[in-house]
Amino acid sequence: MSVTAAQGFEAAGVAVGLKSTGAKDVAVVVNRGPRKVGAAVFTSNRAKANPIIWSEQAIADGVVEAVVLNSGGANCFTGSFGFQTTHQTAEKAAGLLGVSAGDVIVCSTGLIGSGDEVFRGKVLDGVEQGVAALSAAGGEDASLAIMTTDSRPKLAVVSRDGWTVGGMAKGAGMLAPGLATMLVVVTTDAEIEPAEADAALRRATRLTFDRLDSDGCMSTNDQVTLLASGASGLRPGLDDFALALTEVCQDLAQQLQADAEGASHDIVIQVVGAASEDDAVTVGRSVARNNLFKAAIFGNDPNWGRVLAAIGTTRAAFDPYDVDVSFNGVRVCTAGGPDRPREEVDLTPRRTEILIDLRVGAATATILTNDLTHDYVHENSAYSS
Template sequence: MSVTAAQGFEAAGVAVGLKSTGNRDVAVVVNRGPLKVGAAVFTSNRAQANPIMWSKQIVQDGVVEAVVLNSGGANCFTGAFGFQTTHQTAEKAAELLGVSAGDIVVCSTGLIGVGGEDFRAKVLTGVEQGVAALSADGGEDASLAIMTTDSKPKRAVVQRDGWTVGGMAKGAGMLAPGLATMLVVITTDAVLTAEQADEALRAATTVTFDRLDSDGCMSTNDQVTLLASGASGITPDPTDFAAALREVSDNLAAQLQGDAEGASHDITIDVQHAETEADAVEVGRSVARNNLFKAAIFGNDPNWGRVLAAIGTTQAAFDPYDVDVYMNGVRVCTAGGPDRPREEVDLTPRATSLVIDLKVGAAEARIRTNDLTHDYVHENSAYAS
């Protein structure tokens, strides 16, 4: 059900030929209200696609009527023509829905540099067909239309007492902090103010999507959008809403990790006893981005030396010679020296746990990443072809 699990939303996913496979490639998600609350967070990459530049302006007033998303082209670095395409996409949707173009968010994903005449024509056709196909059961189709190299759609729903939060996501590659080729739309029928929506979304993404660092590459197109319809008529306690939103976000982030391009291990890095949460995040990210560590995990090699070498490059507070490392529950390194024999660590399961105990404080953080595999190299050396 994803984005149509909550009351007050309709969605559609249609196929207009942007994908060479003929699969669905344009999605439309519409908020039927009564509230039209919207919030979004965007990639922190300075190189930003046209839909990012557009949508940043749109969400500033906290009002969003609909989201149009396409796969099959990022519309990034496509110049003034590309920006006009995004603008026309919003105008077309607004006209068909009878609302203002200034309340239409646009998201694109695919290859950078794709956004010419053919792209524009197909996207506009997709808006027409998508609006015509809108349905309160359209969440599944929409989640299919945003897939790129994803092997399966990602959807999550959390139901509380009379209100619901649901969402869809696409990811696969280029997952990194500050978001990556990741598009997410989350809807709720809870009654929220625009300020509450914005605050809750930032709090949730900071500890979920922002801590998914599959390959360290930050995209130009990523966006997480939250829409609130108020259709349940229920105003949840802000803490309860924040928890539900975080749960949906965490569930979607785990699905993105589980379907990362070419990965054979889902690695959960738990950094414990850091002086600050920022330190814990820095240490976790440094390991998550270390190709030598990631290649070792692919080879089922509990190479803890590469973990210590990675954390040694950070500025976090700890003593490099007094750190403990656990792999899948086995303490392979203690106080900066070997502990249990590496043979005791079984790295054959896909789910992989790395625990780094910095022994200096009470802060902690979890970073999700993947291993570096032959399939990752293959998929990313062949993506454009």
């Protein structure tokens, strides 16, 4: 049930014609309380969609009553009309739910530059239909309604002793870090304060969504929202809550990686022996964003030279002539030179593990990415057609 697995939440997903396929395209998630705690992180892209501009203001007081999400149109670079559309979306939901518009988060996803009177009318109609269809069993419909190029919905639930964290996500392209990537709604019935929710969410996204770097492209509409109802009546330890939240976010991040547009390999880049966590992240990301490396993986070629060339562009502390590199458990490079024969490496499985040992410290980090395929290029060359 994803976002309705925790007590105190209702959701719905409806179809109003934003998608040409007739599939569900507007979702509503409502926190029935008793607590109405909210926290969110947003894309760091300076080009922000109207829902991001609105939601950054709405989240400031740490109170969120509802989230309205639409697919089939990003409502980005649509001028004052677009911001008015977002405002009217929040007002419509607020009026139907009997809450303040300032406590309604709005999310949109789809083609940048799309948004007109027809779009606005369909979104507002979707809000009305969505609120009318709200139920504790509506989590799956909501997850279907936020899909764009996704091939399947992304759902995750973790339950502890009497309290639960559940979430849904969408995203298959434009997956690169910026505090958060894609659209995600996570709910919990644990009792937590707004500042605690914010800290736990930032901790979780830093270790999960922020380390998913599928194609190096950062969207204008990305946000991750956490809602807490307190309906369980239980207050877990903050570390326990943060761990459960991180587990849900990691599960969703891995599902997003597995559904990346056109990908044939899910690549896990683990960097060990780094002088600092920041260095480990920087090195891992340099490989994840290297098109030559990604193309080699698509061709099942364990080209460790491309790994060393990629990490050599960073300012991380290491000696490039004292680095070990392994592909799927086979160390093909040691101390900056050849080790085991490439023929021993099997890159035909979809999951591909790269281990980079910098041999200068004890810090580690893991970055998730995908290979670069013909299908990825084809899908994105025809995205707006």
